[in-house]
Amino acid sequence: MSSDLPVGGPSEDAVHAALATVIDPELRRPITELGMLDTVSVEGATVRIRVLLTIAGCPLRDTIVQDTEAALSAVPGVGRVEVDLGVMDQEQRDALKERLKGAGGRRGIPFNDPGSLTRVYAVASGKGGVGKSSVTVNLAVAMAAQGLRVGIVDADVYGFSVPALMGITQQPTRVDELILPPVAHDVKVISIGMFVEGNQPISWRGPMLHRALEQFLTDVYFGDLDVLFLDLPPGTGDIAISVAQLLPTSELLVVTTPQGAAADVAERAGAMAAQTGQGVAGVIENMSWLESPDGTRLDLFGSGGGGAVAGRLTATLGIDIPLLGSIPLDVALRQGGDDGVPLVLDHLASRAGIELVRIAGALARRPRGLDGLRLNVTPR
Template sequence: MILEERVRAALAAVIDPELRRPITELGMVESIVVGANGVVEVGVLLTIQGCPLRETITADVEHSVGALDGVGAVEVQLGVMNEQQRNALKNLLRGGAGQRGNPFTTEDSLTRVYAVASGKGGVGKSSVTVNLATAMAAEGLRVGIVDADVYGFSVPALMGITQAPTRVDEMILPPVAFGVKVISIGMFVKTNQPVAWRGPMLHRALEQFLTDVYFGDLDALFLDLPPGTGDIAISVAQLLPHSELLVVTTPQSAAADVAERAGAMAVQTGQRVVGVVENMSWLELPDGERLELFGAGGGQILAERLTHTLGTSVPLLGSVPVDVALRQGGDAGTPLVLSNSTSPAAEELRSIARGLARRPRGLDGRKLPVSVR
């Protein structure tokens, strides 16, 4: 009995790769049988038949239990949850709510939602999104990404994600890469199939990403928006009214002019613009000289214009230099902030991420779980 208790305690350290919670807490440990010569048989219930991460779970159980004194061998017997057990799991994950809903609009949600916008394509918005998210996750924060650029989805490739999300009935479990939970329409289409949808379909897809996908309790959620001020930008403002805009531009004045429209949209939607990120600011030459390929000052000019238009301070959060390693990391599916930590671009992106992470969470208008006795 003592060994069985120690085995159960060891299993509490085994984290489900998708749900990011202990398998003992999720009701996945069906049985523990201690046999002769220290042979331990562990019955584990998978959420669905053919779980893509069954080998990972098996290996983690074997490693955790096998490290205990007195354990001679570990045998993992895999089963599948029945409907009642899956319903109990979904109810647990939803905090007892029992039904679908948008968790980021509830009164008790403290998740910072950043909608990363740009006026035009090609300014590196997706690369900035991925690197900010992974930089935050590397600091121990719980982070998610919604690839809301339905027509031009690129986040799965930038994160090196090739697996499809796992479905538990109507609940979708997003793949996790570098500690970040990610969902994208690119995970549901074959190869490089184009998505040709009108506005209502785009709105419904985004709504399902927010209601059907289980992200858990996040510190920050990033939405990689398509460029411009179209349907998705409007839907984000409707579905996530407390989301904040993060505007990405290049130093070029033409790009800053177009990006101003994306930021100024906050006047109509009631969103807040948290700041401006200037990407591709300069290229550092071997002799240390800076070559400003796309001009200079566009990010600061945009921040000043938005400050004037919105009547509130919109800072320039940082200027990210051109870096070949940033492109190489994207092609390889490994964000620059993790693959080349000493790069000037990586250092600037981490600095921006730390600044966003340190922003206080306002409690004004929120209900606190406090009662008077």
């Protein structure tokens, strides 16, 4: 092997260029930009580096080591890689937080910044059992697969289900008061379910719910997202009101089934926008039909509910509210939720998968207003 190595081993420039491709799995930024690279030495064909972890118990330390070894081993001239792990001291962690959140570790909700281009979709329903959470995770994963930076806040504190649907079992990493959300299928996710033992219930009143949501939006570091989804609890209760207060520019995505009774209550969830000042991005009809083996469609829950909700909201709000799509029943959708692998990953060619990807593409292509934003450009 040594006969194939360049004389003198790899160049330091090539080594540093390779290290710049190593992405921290939680922060999703190169370790070279985060102050995690402590020392680098090149001796012949051997490269020795020391990487500083944010905390001693970093759950993804093995991933960092493996990714670093893989990046360096691909450099011409490298015959041996040695990775030593250390831990940041408080001064280094403070510097990291300043890199991530600005001078002084600025608090506040970044999605409310005047310059933010993140689209925030609050996925709502009038009643439970319409598949709102399944729709949320599949839309998020489909957008991430299209190259967008996506996050999910599981705001259904009482009925949290997003971690299971995404196959997440690890807890978030805490760097002092900063919370780093786990990443699954290229989507950053935070949920109260990540902070409770087993399947314990949450019994909180309104102020506690508001504070939990506020902390998720201020203390969790999502980075620069293209899209943020909030999976709301059904109805028009405390969390729905808190989302409108904390994220006034968020837009509602109303999920319903074709059934008339479900459509009636879904309309109330969307009509809440008239009181809160939020926008409504559209209506999604789930469980629209079941395709039998001979190709015929069975309307198990009736038909027309999604279109009815869109029409009524258009009349109530005075603006056009589109029916974004109709998703058929699919056993694979349920199975994917049980397995923690969303349908759009494993059954992309299914009718439900095709429709979910189409809806995700339509939402991703919606223009984001630049009116009033400073672009920081100057004429030459």
